[in-house]
Amino acid sequence: MFYKLNKEYLTEVLKEKKISRSKLAQMLTDNGYEISLDGIAYWYRSENNQPENYENVIKIAQVLNVPIEKLAPINDNIKTNIIPLLKKDNQIEFKYYPDVSASAGYGVLAQDINYTSICVDGSFLKEILDIPIKKSYDIIKINGDSMEPLLTHGDFVVIDRSKNTLGTISSADIVIFRQGEDLYCKKIKKEAFCDFIYLVSENKDYKEVKISDFAQCEIIGVVVSKMTVETFKNFIEFVR
Known part of the structure; x- marks a missing residue:
């Protein structure tokens, strides 16, 4: 997998913004990424557990209004391959x-x-x-x-x-x-x-x-x- 969720940073953001994991799950669901509280807890159970695709990572960054580069760092070579994820037909x-x-x-x-x-x-x-x-x-x-x-x-x-x-x-x-x-x-x-x-x-x-x-x-x-x-x-x- 070419990305890795920075869970320590995510935890800091949630604490700073006073957003519980349950609230984050609701915010993501309201914005088109359906996930439960158990789904978010799953990310923290193992170092390798994280959102299943980069589009979902982008959605997390959007609802929390944080830099995608800090939430899930990737190198510049890989960035060129994920640009289509940020583009839609409309x-x-x-x-x-x-x-x-x-x-x-x-x-x-x-x-x-x-x-x-x-x-x-x-x-x-x-x-x-x-x-x-x-x-x-x-x-x-x-x-x-x-x-x-x-x-x-x-x-x-x-x-x-x-x-x-x-x-x-x-x-x-x-x-x-x-x-x-x-x-x-x-x-x-x-x-x-x-x-x-x-x-x-x-x-x-x-x-x-x-x-x-x-x-x-x-x-x-x-x-x-x-x-x-x-x-x-x-x-x-x-x-x-």
Whole structure:
């Protein structure tokens, strides 16, 4: 077998996240890997006992949001042979803007800004990010602490660019909003029958910002999900 489950690391993760083996079994079952508490206990009975295939190891890493390289280390030569396990028929390709971040203002998501095409499996969108399979998603990184604790510095957010007008968003939606040359990630607060909106931060150290002049403003899209750095690195495939 070309992989070996790092059971010591798994035990540390479960302890740190306060997840019992029984809870892990339920989490895996809910995400398509049907296993019982006895099945997980079986891994620990012998050094050679472990999940029966690498797809299941990947699923464990996904539900625990940990690096697959630490959960079941494999060498680089073998990695090329297991890439097909991470690919499915329903691949979704969309854009990631590595040089753009939102909250403190670092530019605009425009046609002339460099982006990298990335691929994700449709099941990743549904099962891990809990969002519908669509092709109108972009990814950027959050900069700053204005949306903490909901979004933290360094998180990656998935933006649905099909929701980019006041008519397609709701009050309390979190949006990526351009004002002039600055880009912000804020919660929208709309008032009924008013021609203005407020940009609201989760962090109470930041004041609400009233927007009434939309000439230099644009709603880029609604934030529909977020990823930690670990999830982004492990489950996002760059198209070269």
